[in-house]
Amino acid sequence: MDKDNQQGGYIQKATVVIAVFSLLAKILGLARDAIFSHNFGTSVVIDAYFAAFRIPDFIFNLLILGTFSVAFIPIFSQYLAKDREEANRLASSIINATLLGILFLCLLALVFIDPLVSIIAPGFKGEARHLTKVFTMIFLASPIFLTLSSIVSSMLNSYKRFALVSLAPVVYNLSIILGVVLLYPKMGPAGLALGVVIGAFLHFGVQLPQLFSLKFSYKLILDRTQPGFIKFWKLYWPRIFSMGTGQVTLLIATFFGSFLASGSLSAFYYANNLQSVFLSVFAVSISIAVFPLLSDLFNKKNEAMFRDVIAKTAVQILFFIIPLSTLLLIMRAQVVRLILGIGQNTQFTFSDTKLVSLTVGLFSISLFAQSLIPLFARAFYARHNTKTPVIIGFITIAANVIATYFLVRRFGVPGMAMSFSITSIVELIMLTGELRHKLGHLHDEYLIIASLKIIISSIAAGAATYVSLGIVAPVVNMQTYLGILIQTGISGIVGVIAFLAAGFILNLPESRDLINLSRSLGSKFARPLNILWDIWS
Numbered sequence: 001m002d003k004d005n006q007q008g009g010y011i012q013k014a015t016v017v018i019a020v021f022s023l024l025a026k027i028l029g030l031a032r033d034a035i036f037s038h039n040f041g042t043s044v045v046i047d048a049y050f051a052a053f054r055i056p057d058f059i060f061n062l063l064i065l066g067t068f069s070v071a072f073i074p075i076f077s078q079y080l081a082k083d084r085e086e087a088n089r090l091a092s093s094i095i096n097a098t099l100l101g102i103l104f105l106c107l108l109a110l111v112f113i114d115p116l117v118s119i120i121a122p123g124f125k126g127e128a129r130h131l132t133k134v135f136t137m138i139f140l141a142s143p144i145f146l147t148l149s150s151i152v153s154s155m156l157n158s159y160k161r162f163a164l165v166s167l168a169p170v171v172y173n174l175s176i177i178l179g180v181v182l183l184y185p186k187m188g189p190a191g192l193a194l195g196v197v198i199g200a201f202l203h204f205g206v207q208l209p210q211l212f213s214l215k216f217s218y219k220l221i222l223d224r225t226q227p228g229f230i231k232f233w234k235l236y237w238p239r240i241f242s243m244g245t246g247q248v249t250l251l252i253a254t255f256f257g258s259f260l261a262s263g264s265l266s267a268f269y270y271a272n273n274l275q276s277v278f279l280s281v282f283a284v285s286i287s288i289a290v291f292p293l294l295s296d297l298f299n300k301k302n303e304a305m306f307r308d309v310i311a312k313t314a315v316q317i318l319f320f321i322i323p324l325s326t327l328l329l330i331m332r333a334q335v336v337r338l339i340l341g342i343g344q345n346t347q348f349t350f351s352d353t354k355l356v357s358l359t360v361g362l363f364s365i366s367l368f369a370q371s372l373i374p375l376f377a378r379a380f381y382a383r384h385n386t387k388t389p390v391i392i393g394f395i396t397i398a399a400n401v402i403a404t405y406f407l408v409r410r411f412g413v414p415g416m417a418m419s420f421s422i423t424s425i426v427e428l429i430m431l432t433g434e435l436r437h438k439l440g441h442l443h444d445e446y447l448i449i450a451s452l453k454i455i456i457s458s459i460a461a462g463a464a465t466y467v468s469l470g471i472v473a474p475v476v477n478m479q480t481y482l483g484i485l486i487q488t489g490i491s492g493i494v495g496v497i498a499f500l501a502a503g504f505i506l507n508l509p510e511s512r513d514l515i516n517l518s519r520s521l522g523s524k525f526a527r528p529l530n531i532l533w534d535i536w537s
Contacts, residue, residue: 007526021166026277028173030339033273035180039339042263042270042355044128049192050269052135053421054120054254054462059105060143063098069154071235074295074384075157075228084215085309090228092219095151102147113137118252121257131189138193149204152211157292158205164210168203175199235386248397249404249423256408264413267352271338271359271417275328275367282320283371286313287378294382295353303439310379310435311443315450317371319510323458325367327492330465332364333357334488342481359417366421369428376431380438388434396427450508457502457511465495 040046072094079087109116117124117133124132153165181197187194223229250272257265290313297306328335336357341348377389400423407415436442468491476483503511 010384021163021170025166025169025173025282026280028170028177029273030277030429031309032173032177032180033270034339034342035177037270037352038342039184039318039347039521040266041349042266042352043347045261046266046269047187047262048124048128048131049135049189050265051121051124051132051254051258052139052193055109055116055136055145055253056106056139058251059102059109059140060434061147063101063105064143064147064150068098068150068236069157070290071232071381071386072151073158074299074382075232075235076155077292077295077374078299079228080158085217086226086228088217089219089221089223090226090232091151091155091216092221093223093229094232095148095218096222098147098151099144102143102475103220106143106299110137110140120254120260121262122255128258128262134189135193135319138190138297139196141197145197145200145204147366149200150205152207155211155216156214157288158197159214159291161210161214161399162289164207168206171206172199177507183414236363249400249416249420252401252404253420256404256416257413260408260412263352267355267359267413268338268416271356271363271413274339274356275358275363278321278324278328278367279370281325283317284374286317287374291378291382292376294379298383299477306379306382307439307441307443310375310439313375314372314442314447315454316510317375318368318451319508321367322454323495325364326462327465328367329361329364330495331488332360332492334469334484334491336360337484338481338488355413358414358517360434362414362417364420366424369421369424371430373424373431373518376428376435380431380433383438385438388438389431392427392430392434396423399423399426416498449490453503453506453508456506457506459494460502461499464498465491468494 010263017055032405035048036049076091079090113133113136117129117136121129121132127291153168156162156165175198179192179198183191183195185191250269253268254265255505257268290309294306294309295308333353333467337353340356341350379385380389400419403419404416407419411418432442436444468486472487472490476486478484478487500511500515504515
């Protein structure tokens with residue numbers, strides 16, 4: 001079999017596994033937000049709840065989430081290919097050192113909890129400040145379990161095992177939902193926080209059996225002389241200064257949002273969670289799947305294949321993200337009302353819908369940039385280059401602080417989303433320029449032509465969706481949940497069909513492949529129905 005096809009087949013299978021579980025996790029995430037919005041709306045409790053994540057998340061993201069895997073996987077993969085026992089020793093040493101660091105920082109945060117809460121949410125007073133403190137103290141247990149979980153995930157990804165890694169967020173979100181439904185009525189706000197900690201523990205526990213089934217042997221050692229251990233920290237330390245602009249944006253948003261009216265932070269986080277669904281399912285999942293392959297290609301000095309994988313993966317991401325962000329932009333009010341305004345006697349008002357939908361629309365403008373940033377950043381990490389993304393990250397963060405300061409004062413919550421979108425596009429431009437400089441080219445003609453075809457097809461989809469919304473609205477009762485659901489469902493289907501049809505006419509390979517796949521699946525489902533019809537006849 002052709003090597004290109006083998007590599008492509010691996011990426012597709014891994015992406016499907018990750019995307020399916022990511023979609024399930026995001027569906028549960030939307031269900032979580034729907035339950036929150038139904039019970040609390042945009043209130044002080046949810047403002048404090050979201051704000052309280054900032055300190056634990058900052059610790060976790062600083063040391064682990066945007067840091068650990070990109071430094072660990074390339075080195076661990078090298079050791080794994082040569083000597084499994086040495087790979088286990090390396091992993092054990094890194095686990096022990098990292099866990100000690102996380103424990104120290106969590107204890108330090110607990111000791112200085114009062115000044116830290118004042119720093120992240122200086123505008124909170126009274127109940128908002130008290131709840132933020134209580135939530136934060138409980139949440140500080142979660143980075144410990146999530147750190148262990150991320151280390152296990154990185155090891156399983158190195159073995160090219162993605163299923164249980166992708167299942168972990170599903171379990172995590174399910175636990176948070178149970179915290180709202182079961183624990184909150186009995187324990188009050190502490191029950192919400194406890195659901196998060198239990199979820200973090202299960203996030204780690206669900207992956208552990210598979211790691212040991214792969215004959216991982218944990219050792220209570222800290223071998224600081226091992227070459228791989230030294231190389232890991234050389235790659236690791238520069239990376240902690242670039243935690244990902246998305247996470248830093250949440251810190252910035254919490255700081256400025258604490259001075260706005262009650263419920264402002266809730267609106268921002270609801271909007272961010274909605275727009276991030278597409279990002280996680282179609283962009284992050286593909287980037288995670290392709291990262292071990294990019295590391296292998298760089299280790300083998302196969303630059304031609306490295307460029308091919310980057311270009312083809314970028315087009316695959318844009319093929320899904322651009323049309324979906326277009327549909328989200330046009331149907332943002334319907335989507336927000338359907339997900340966050342569900343149920344009778346909901347606390348999520350129509351004014352909340354208006355504010356969140358506007359914020360979602362501003363987020364959706366930069367979804368294409370947000371979707372390519374994880375891929376292009378991982379391209380640098382696969383090449384053992386953490387310096388370039390760090391510098392670009394610093395520039396982006398500085399720009400975000402300045403833009404947020406001015407835009408929030410004028411536009412409030414939507415200003416935070418505007419700032420995020422602007423700086424995300426700037427970050428993508430800088431990453432693309434540097435990546436082209438390092439690689440010589442990114443198959444520029446292929447990328448430009450494919451992107452133009454996707455954009456034209458998305459415009460056709462957007463136009464068809466907009467017209468469909470207007471046609472369906474007078475036919476259904478738009479004052480009911482069912483009426484909005486019918487309008488959104490029909491318009492969304494029309495938009496997808498228009499996108500695929502336009503892509504087919506423009507000879508976009510991804511559209512053709514998706515249409516052929518739909519036909520194939522349709523014929524398989526239709527065959528049993530035809531047999532039943534023949535028997536009945």
